[in-house]
Structures are given as structure tokens and as C-alpha cells.
Amino acid sequence: MVKLTIDSREVEVAEHTTILDAARAAGIEIPTLCYLKDLNEVGACRVCVVEVEGIDQLVAACNNCVLDGMVVRTNSPKVRMARKVNVEFLLSRHDSECTSCVRSGNCSLQSLANDLGIPRLPYAKHLTHEHSGYSYPLIRNNDKCIGCLRCIQVCEKVQATGVWDLTSRAAHTAVNVAGGIPLPQTDCALCGQCVTHCPTGALRARDDTYRVFDALGDPDKVCVVQIAPAVRTAWGEAFGLAPEEATVERLGAAMRQLGFDYVFDTNFSADLTIMEEGSELLERLAHADEDGVRFPMFTSCCPGWVRFVKSHYPDMVDQVSTSKSPQQMFGAVVKTAFAERIGVEADRIFSVSIMPCIAKKAEAALPTMTGEGGAPDVDVALTVREAVRMVKASHLDVRGLPEDPLDDPLGYGTGAAVVFGATGGVMDAALRSAYFLATGENPDPDAFRDVRGLRGWKEATFDLGGTPLNVAVVHGLGNARDLIEALRSGEASYDFVEVMACPGGCVGGGGQPICDGVEPAGERGEVLWGLDAASEVRFSHENAHVAELYDAYLEHPLSDRAERLLHTDHHGWSMPIG
């Protein structure tokens, strides 16, 4: 242990603790703009500098360790000056039009500048007007960038993609697309981790809310919205609602207030996905000896992962399940079976999804994700942040809204579906039904818990009616890359692998509400596992509405109609789409 003094307080912490962590342990908050534990400990913003007795210059608290007897001052005149002037420096290169910034109210630079009290900027403002354009799902506005380097680090270290880099040098140093190529031409997976780790509004998702408002205002349109599993863990954060208050039913009520005609649950099509993907897995296993059948089979519900594998391992694309993602299965069902059921022409339906994801915007726009007339199955994919903005723009009192059930028949999903939003959830749900399909009996719904949890690369072997099934679950594309490299070198071998691009799965998705400096995926995931545990039905094959859809329309999993509507050709488009 090391004893030191911070702001006249005696503090005792373990060796190798940073000054920043030691101060936090003592209840002293030192502001930072660039620091992210284990990911970006670079000391770039120089806002966390503190005074250490005996050293003339200030010391970055984020990447310097405590020493025995160290005397630290976090608010001395020197520190106050340097902290404030450094923020003023950043502001002199920052587009401070906060009123038109999506991060206003949730911006670390804004709140720090407000805290420090900078009524007048003493320096001239210089903006570069570097902007990536407005049509791609991911948008970079360098006039908001403070050069914290977090996006570079998360993309490279966590997502093994490396879209961003420092371009140019010295005073002209900027964070931008590596190699200076246009953003849409990169192999960006659109995971959005750079967005959720950006302290300001330099990175954001394209805003599509106006298209939804337009449709809601169009009397000819039947507006349908689906809400993804992970959304219910996070949407309430922006309204200060606790997870038990921020239910999907309350969000559904808000959507009805906005004018949606039908409010449905992507959980429905998550169950449907399990039926199709589980059947596909068993089918592949049954034909394991045939030419061209290669293992493992990969899940396909994460569009960031699909973009990644297409970009980096094109020879493995055929190993990705052909099942569409739940969003797209939902879209296909809404504009066919559901349209038929309510007696409405498919082109009158305006299909919206609320997703914890940015890649879903690109997925919805794929040329392969359309109905017979070529119209997209999902017209607009909104991030949770956009959905929240729509609610705010309508000035709804969400707390006062009733928690009415979602609409029938597509508003219902099982416990197996709701865990799609957490890493291991798809695998868990698939195994529950695969076990049933293989043995004719339900397993203990918690029999496959080894695939849950936040470890980056989980593996397990389960007995499926006498057949051992080797499975693995990875989340974060860096882990996906490690797993694939291990597969290719022969160090690992599996039958079935779940991949989620975002750490923690969709609960940590790039379209989720942003909590700077916090990795909320673990807590949000627990909410989903809790919902599963509390569900009356915990097996996708027991979703009565799904069974009814098969009876009435699809016949059975992998039927011709199911293949046409619910499966896709991953070769029908190329990366980059740009």
C-alpha cells in the first residue's frame, strides 16, 4: 500500500494506482476529457493535471502512479489556471454551437467548460470545417473533435478495425479516416463504439427522425414500430428513469403518443430467428460431411459483425447463418403476413425500428433487404438516441404514461428472445431450442449459463441428445478477430459461434444512450437476464404467436416461403458499400 496526501487528505491506496484513481477513491473528482481506463491512458487533454509537491511542472493524474509520501494538490492556483486555459485552448478549436449539437446536455467538454466558468473566450476561434458528410450512417464533424484519441483507440484496440488515425501533424494534427480516404469507402463495421466513446459531438449517427415524423404525419401511412431487446435496458437513462420504470411497455406508450399505429417487439422476431437459425444449424450439422459445409456456423443477427466478416474474412462469409437478423425478419413479416392480416397494401406500411445500433441503418438499406416491389422491409432504423429525441421533441411526460402491453400479434417475445441484447443471449436461446429440436424435450432454461457473462471469449461444450456441440461466444470485434485467427491457424475449432460486434452485446451498442466514462453494458445486460428469468415462457419454440405465424403463413422453419422472406444472401452486396 502507498500513503499519500491529496488536497490535505490522507489517502492510502494500492501500489501502481494512478493519482486519478487514488483521488477518486478519496472522493476527489479530477476532471478528464480523454481518459478511458485501460483503453486510452494517454494524457492528451491535460485537463487532469495536478500539482505534485517538489515538481515544478504539473503531472497528468491519469497516467502517473502514486508514490509513498506524495503530496498532491488538485485545485492549486497553478492547476486551476492550466486546467482552465487548456479547456479554453480546446474551445478555440471547437464549434461551440451547442444548441444544434446532438450531444448538448451530455457533452463532457460542455459541462467542464460550464463548471470552470468561461464567460468569454480570450482567443480567436479557428475551425477547419472538416466534415464527413451527412448521408452515411456515421458522421464525423472535426470542428467538434478535441483530439482525445478515444475513437482511434476503441476502433483499433477493441474493434480491431482501425478506421481512425491521426492525420497530418503538429498544429494541423487531426483525427480522421486513416489514409485520408472517404469514410464510406472504409471497412467500418458501423458498430458506433467511436460514437459512444466520444466525449463531444464530433461523432454521431445520422439523424433519421424527420423521416419518421413525416410518415407519422401522413394519414395514408400505417406506421409500425418494433423495439429491439436491448433498448428496454437503456432508453430511460435519458429521462432519469430507473430500469424497472423504463419498461418496453412505457416506451411503447410513448410511441403510441407519437402516433404509431402498431407498437411491436423485436423479441417476436428474435424468437423467429431462433426457429430459423436453430433449424439451419441442425441442418448444417446433419450435412456436416458434405462438401462445402464448413464449421463453425456463425450467427448473423449483428450487422456490424456481418460487415466485419465480409471486409476482413470474405472467404468465411458462407459460414455465417443465412438467417436475416431479427430486425429484418420483422420487417419482412410486417410487410407480408401482417399486412395481409390487417388487409393493408404493403406499400402503405411505414416500418420503423428502434435499435441500439448504427449498423442497423446500413442493414435496413441493403439491396437484399427489400420486398417484392423493391421497397425496404424496414423503412427507417432509429437509434435509441433518436427515439429519445423524438419523445423529447414531443414533450411527453414519460413517467406519467401507462405501461400498456404492446400490440398483438407481433408484440410478444419469450425470455429467450429478450436476452438477444446481451452477449451469449443468442447462443443461450438457440441452445435451448436446439436441445428441444434434437431431443424432443425442454432443457433447464439455465442449462447453458456458461455462455453468459462479460468474458470476451467464452466457450463451452453441450450435449445435444448424445451429440456434443462445441460453441463459442465473442463480443467486440477484436475478440472476433482473435477467434477467427485461432480457427484459421487450427488452434480452435467450434460448431457454432455467436459474434456481437459491440462489447457486451447490443446492450453496449453504438446506438445506445451515451454515458461518458462508463461502460454500462454489464448492468444493462443483467436487466435482460433478469427479464428472461422472470418470463413465463423461456423457449423460443414455445412462442405461441410465432407458432401461429408458421401455421398460418410460413408452414415450417426453412420452408420455401421462410427461405424467401427470412433468409438472405450475404453475397448480394459488397463492402464497402460507399
Added chain:
Amino acid sequence: MARLHVMERTQAEAVMSDLHDALGRRLAARSLAPCPVEFTAALVNMCATQSCGKCTPCRIGLGVLSDLLEDVLSNRADELTLHHIEQAAETIYLSSDCAIGYEAGSMALAAIRGFRDDFEHHVRTGSCGFGQNDRVPCVAGCPANVDIPGYISLVEAGRFTDAVRLIRKDNPMPIVCGLVCEHPCEMHCRRGIVDDPLNILALKRYACEHMERDYRPKIADATGRRVAVVGGGPAGISCAYYLALMGHAVTIYEQRAHLGGMLRYGIPDYRLPRTELDAEIQWILDCGIDVKLNASVDGDGLRALRDEYDAVYLAIGAHLDKKLGLPGEDARGVESAVGMLRAIGDGELPDFSGERVMVVGGGNVAMDVARSSVRLGASKVMVAYRRRICDMTAQDAEIAGAQAEGCEILELNAPVRVECDADGRVAGLVVQPQIIGEPRWGRPAPRAAAAPERLVACDRIVVAIGQDIDSAPFEALGIPCSRGKVEAAEDGSIEGFDGLYAGGDCQSGPATVIRAINAGKVAAANIDRYLGFDHKVSLDVELPPVQFKGKRLCGRCELSEREAAERVGDFEMVEIGLTEEEAMQEASRCLRCDHFGFGAYRGGRTFQW
């Protein structure tokens, strides 16, 4: 009113002078490798501050040039901008009244023409294409990328064995390099911006001299693959060491009676004692490396080795002496530096007692033979060199050492012919006095001065004007060579010869120990890959935590030397290592660029290769 007055330095001038010194140190540290366009812009702005303002091109032109360069840097430029930049620079050069202007124009012109690709990259992509590889300046400056901040921190922590282990991850010869490395790392040392660069060489030596214990490296399981290394110099030894660590069976074929190459046959004992060299080589051989001495390999021999072994590394060095090509060169008493040092390397010390020795040349080898001649009893040692002392390629310390030991350097004297006595023995060297003139190939070139030739009497002449590579037998085999140098790809492989690699002096031409060591390391990695493996050489020591110390000025501790009068009588080491007090102070000066600055972002450490 006084008619004249004494010049006093004002306070402002004193500050200006200090800042000039600081700027000079900053530029000398060279640790930033800036964007060429940024650098040009800064250069032009700096030059503009010196303009007196009288003339148009300098007063206004430099400002215009600055604006145009800023356009490039701010992505407002196109091809036409580059044309205007070149035109402006050329006009400033052509039409300025004084050197402040025309030299500024000349530099700007050299930059826009020399950095054309970089300028165009900026215009085309709006970003700089100049790689920012300089993560940690000293490491980037070391040809073998030795983890310098890492081992300095271990020296500071008093963990000398660990320091040596860490060095050996990238360089298996820390004892040798602690004594004779040319230490290009120090030129890059960021500490030079503050006061003086760190004495990295001396700290490496200190670590080797104070290891608490010996250790053996971890050797991978035997692969059953066999590799032949032709040439037992630093490149060959380094390659053999890493291949042995990777579990391959290595045999070194050495032409001479001992291993070491130029370390033994080029560098005298007083710089690199044989005991140290032998100890280092033995430690490496103990990794299970076979050696065949007195085994000369010619073209056919190489072919046979390639058939017998799974891969072959060719590292024969550069051991042929260059001739002066002057009349009388064949006279008795004229010999080559290579020959003289080779004999000394084999322990056959010639006796120069009472002789007047003339050395021809200006490189480190010239200093080596001059200082060796003093030790061999010469009554007088002279060095004839056709340029000035400041133009010599020998290291400053070597020149100063030679001079301190009584060697007289006859600068600006070009050898013309060897004068012989009636017996055909050297009687003297006729030299033509030179005058230094305009530069050629980047260095001011001498030409004959309007003065007569003169005869400098001497009894022996040692020619030290460079070495060639004995590549003819391999060229005959079809191995690609260019001007005598073996042509190898970046990975050391030779086109058209599967499994044959080459490196070291025979590929680069006469260069430094550390470059040869790196060549061997590079070849080892690529031979391992060629043999179908992917063995990693990894960091196996835990490093102490980094502490920010802030700016504390402190000069650099230099190695001391034995008194000249004492050392000229023997071949014992001239330089004396740092004391503990000096070593600890010196180590504490390290700025830890692996943790602070750009190293913090891109990672200051390569954990394995």
C-alpha cells in the same frame, strides 16, 4: 557624445542568445521527424523573422510563401498552389539582395522540390502521408530498436542482469555495444532538447559490468532444422543467436582462426578488449551453436551448404582493403589497415619501434591504426588527410584520442606518390597541399592549392581508405551484386535463391556494428518464417513503474579516459566506465519517452518480434 563606444550585451541579447542555443539543441535532437510541409512552413517563418525589411522578395515574398504553405496545410491548396510556391521560392532566391533572403529562398526551393511527393499528398488527400514512426526517439534511432528506456529504467532500479536480458531481446551483444556502438540513439535523445542527450552507451556498459549474476536464455524446443551462417562477425553471430533461441541447429562457418569479424579484426583491444569480446561470443555459442573455423566458403562451397542445410545466411562482411592507386604503392613498408589490424586480431603484434608511421585516411579505421601504431612503438605517427579535420568521418572522440596520444593529423594534404629509397623501401609520402572549396556530394571538397608538393619523410605507410567486399565468387554463382555489394531484399532474402539470405557489411557496405546486428536479427526472423515457424522473441522482464520527475536540469556524465601518457604503452582499455554515482544520476535523466509524449499513445514498447 562619445565618438565610439564599447559594445555591451543587452539583457534582450543575452536572452536571445540563450534561446538560440535552446533552439539549436532542439533541432539537433532530431527526435521529431516533422511533416515536411509543416517543417518548410516553420522554416520560412523563421527566416522571415531575420529579414531587415528592405527588399521586396524577402520582406513580402517570405510572407506570401508562408500563406501559400498554410494553404497546403489547411487543405485549401491545389496543384496551382504548388506552382505558386515554387515560383515564389525561386524568385526570392533569384532576386534577393543578401543571403538572408536568397538563402531562405534556396532552402524553401530545396524543400518544395525535395518534398514534392509530400506536398502532393497533402494537396490530394488533405492529410500528411509522412509516417509518424518516431514513437520513442532513441528506440527509433537505434538500428536494432533496442528498448532503451526499458533498460535505462532497470539500471536506475539497480537491476543490471534484467537490463542486459532486455537488451538481448533485440541485440545479443550488449557487452560489445556498450563499448563500441556508434550510439546513433543518442542523436535522437529528447533529453538533448533540455540539456544534453543521455549517455546511453555508458549506461549499457555499466549494466554489463555490474550484472549481479549470469543467466541463460530460454531456448525453444529443437525444430530439427539446420541453418548455416557464413561469416562469424556481428551479423552472423546475431543471426545465429536468434535462430538458436528459436530451436534451430546453427553452424557458423568462419574464414579466419577466430570469430568476431571486424570486432576482432578491425577494432583494436584498447577499444574492445579481447577478453570481453571472447566472453560475449562464448555466451552466445553456449546456446548450442556449432562453429567451423578456418573454413573459407567460396561459390561452390555456398552451393554445397545450401544443399546441405535448410537455409543459409551469408554475412561475409567487407574485408578487402581498398588501394590508393598511387605510384610507389607496392613499395616495402606500405601496408593496408585491414592487414595490419587482422594480424593484431590474431595476436601477432608487429613491432614499429622507432618508426615514423604515416596513416592515410580519415575514418575510424585510420584512427585505429594510428593509435595502434603508437602502441606498437612508433616514434612518430602522422595521418595524411586531404580534407579538414572537421570533415573526417571518424568519431570526434577517436580523433581527439589519437591527437592526445601524439598522432599528428596533416589535414588538407592529399597523397600523391610514395617515395622509395634505393632498396625499394618507403622513404616518405609526397603530398599535395589542398585548399577547401565548394561542396561536392554534400561535403566541402578539397582541390590542389597553389603550393608545391612536399615530401613528408616516414618509414611506414598504412592505407586506411576503406574496405571492399569479396563478393566476386558469389557474383559468379549468379547472386545479384551491385558495386560489389550483395543485393538482398528488405527481409534479407536473395532473389532467385530460395532459402538464401544475406546481410551485414557484405550487403550494406562497411557500416556499424549495430546495423550488422540488426541485419542478423532481421534475417533470423525471416529465416524462421521461411522454415515454416513463427517463433517469438519476447520481453521476459517486468519493468519498474514510471515516475514523472518534471524538468530538472543536469549535465551529462561522460566516460573518462586513462591518461594519454599511460595508455600509449599498452593495448588496455582507454575509456573508464561510469562510477555508480555517475551511472545512477545519468539513468535518472531519462525522460521516459516510452511513457510520456507520443509513446503514451502508440505504446512505447515492442513486447515481442
